[in-house]
Amino acid sequence: GQNIDQPTEMTATEGAIVQINCTYQTSGFNGLFWYQQHAGEAPTFLSYNVLDGLEEKGRFSSFLSRSKGYSYLLLKELQMKDSASYLCAALDSNYQLIWGAGTKLIIKP
Amino acid sequence: ETGVTQTPRHLVMGMTNKKSLKCEQHLGHNAMYWYKQSAKKPLELMFVYSLEERVENNSVPSRFSPECPNSSHLFLHLHTLQPEDSALYLCASSQDAAGEIWTDTQYFGPGTRLTVL
Numbered sequence: 001g002q003n004i005d006q007p008t009e010m011t012a013t014e015g016a017i018v019q020i021n022c023t024y025q026t027s028g029f030n031g032l033f034w035y036q037q038h039a040g041e042a043p044t045f046l047s048y049n050v051l052d053g054l055e056e057k058g059r060f061s062s063f064l065s066r067s068k069g070y071s072y073l074l075l076k077e078l079q080m081k082d083s084a085s086y087l088c089a090a091l092d093s094n095y096q097l098i099w100g101a102g103t104k105l106i107i108k109p
Numbered sequence: 110e111t112g113v114t115q116t117p118r119h120l121v122m123g124m125t126n127k128k129s130l131k132c133e134q135h136l137g138h139n140a141m142y143w144y145k146q147s148a149k150k151p152l153e154l155m156f157v158y159s160l161e162e163r164v165e166n167n168s169v170p171s172r173f174s175p176e177c178p179n180s181s182h183l184f185l186h187l188h189t190l191q192p193e194d195s196a197l198y199l200c201a202s203s204q205d206a207a208g209e210i211w212t213d214t215q216y217f218g219p220g221t222r223l224t225v226l
Contacts, residue, residue: 004151008149033214035217040219041219042113042199042217042218042219042220043152043199043217044217045214045215045216048214087152089152096154097154098151099151099152099153100151101149101150101151102151
């Protein structure tokens with residue numbers, strides 16, 4: 001079956017760096033998305049990776065290794081407003097989007 | 110503000126009621142989606158419309174009935190729901206400019222928190 005694994009919850013300190021991992025098992029692969037969802041709000045797009053490597057967007061970076069079925073989201077200089085759930089989703093060969101359950105990130109002062 | 114609005118934001122209904130959820134996108138997109146989000150579970154794709162035609166229906170019970178009258182509006186009609194249908198229902202839209210809707214970024218609405226008693 002198709003599956004996305006990501007940690008349920010992580011805690012980090014304001015100003016620090018945190019890496020949220022995501023592993024996927026899909027029938028084929030057409031890219032991987034990361035979304036951020038604050039409590040009670042809509043998910044918002046963070047990144048889309050289809051090629052191996054690291055893509056940086058300000059404080060947020062996303063990495064993909066297709067051979068390992070692995071991605072991570074790296075958040076630097078953490079701010080309290082980064083407290084949210086981070087959703088990983090992979091596109092399979094049929095362009096079906098397979099979602100993870102999300103990682104709840106708690107930022108402490 | 111993502112350009113996708115949903116009403117109502119909260120809904121409490123009995124199992125015998127009939128209600129409708131509304132979604133409107135102001136982004137000029139051609140594709141719209143309904144998702145169900147339950148606590149600690151992955152998003153579940155329910156329905157997808159592209160250019161007002163349904164392109165995906167993921168084995169959703171018939172007590173959920175979608176309607177897409179135009180590319181800006183999407184409805185989810187609800188009837189005889191069960192308590193396990195209580196969840197956050199999210200609407201999303203995407204550009205679908207090249208016919209490959211799945212690789213387009215999806216823009217989500219704030220969701221309707223549904224409670225079935």
